Amino acid sequence: MNFFEKISFLLTIVLCLSMCLVSLAETSVKDNKDDKIFIKKILEELDPSTIQKIYKVSENGLEEISIENAIEYYLEAEKDSIENYQPKRFLSTISYPRYDEQSSGTKFLSAERCSVPLYNDSETDTMANQSISCAHTQSHSINVSVNSSELLAVQVGVGYTWTGAVTVSSTNSVDIPPEHYGWFEFRPKVYYSKGYLLQGNGDDYTGRKWISVTYPKKLGGQCDGLFIARTSTTCPD
Incomplete structure (x- = not known):
């Protein structure tokens, strides 16, 4: 593998990792949003x-x-x-x-x-x-x-x-x-x-x-x- 092929390979790995991190972040945000919606629903039902x-x-x-x-x-x-x-x-x-x-x-x-x-x-x-x-x-x-x-x-x-x-x-x-x-x-x-x-x-x-x-x-x-x-x-x- 020559120098340029190595650089291309490393950039591909970095890009894949970045995409995975973005995906995980989006999932986390969605989960937090869903939890907040559910908690609001629970509080309405419980009437504290x-x-x-x-x-x-x-x-x-x-x-x-x-x-x-x-x-x-x-x-x-x-x-x-x-x-x-x-x-x-x-x-x-x-x-x-x-x-x-x-x-x-x-x-x-x-x-x-x-x-x-x-x-x-x-x-x-x-x-x-x-x-x-x-x-x-x-x-x-x-x-x-x-x-x-x-x-x-x-x-x-x-x-x-x-x-x-x-x-x-x-x-x-x-x-x-x-x-x-x-x-x-x-x-x-x-x-x-x-x-x-x-x-x-x-x-x-x-x-x-x-x-x-x-x-x-x-x-x-x-x-x-x-x-x-x-x-x-x-x-x-």
Whole structure:
């Protein structure tokens, strides 16, 4: 290789490295932008102005966390869904109905009130520390109606271990300001799956329909998710 060929070769390597660095930088910027958009969405859903405490379900019971930790928890669920999906492989023998999963992961569902609201009727500046019992039961949900054999095919075909209805319950404390209501909500963290339910008669394929399903995620024997303590001058629905 002569001098000019060496220079050309080195310039080619430098150019390739530069292109790779630009690509990585663009990806990083995009990821940061996507994170910011997602965090804004989470904050809108959480409405931090009325949050007093957040408890995370863990293997050892409930663990109090900050709003910042809750946001990180949301981001972890979202990224895990995108990065760690592994399609399920089937045996060569096919029988119907059969569920052909296309994507799966974890997600948070909308919060639901899981306790009665308590009111602090004090007209002074006395904060009322109240213990509130809360409970939530989570079951599966499918976007279309299915019969028992089709449901069984979905249960067998999903990528995570299928769990039926799961309950989580606890008694937690909340500090209620004067002339405010205090209550708990629960945001379940569930598995989701999307794919095609293949239909047929025996071994004969006849059609398919799109399925979107969520089903409970267990952690420490209870339904995974977040207990959120809220206070407000307005009584919740």
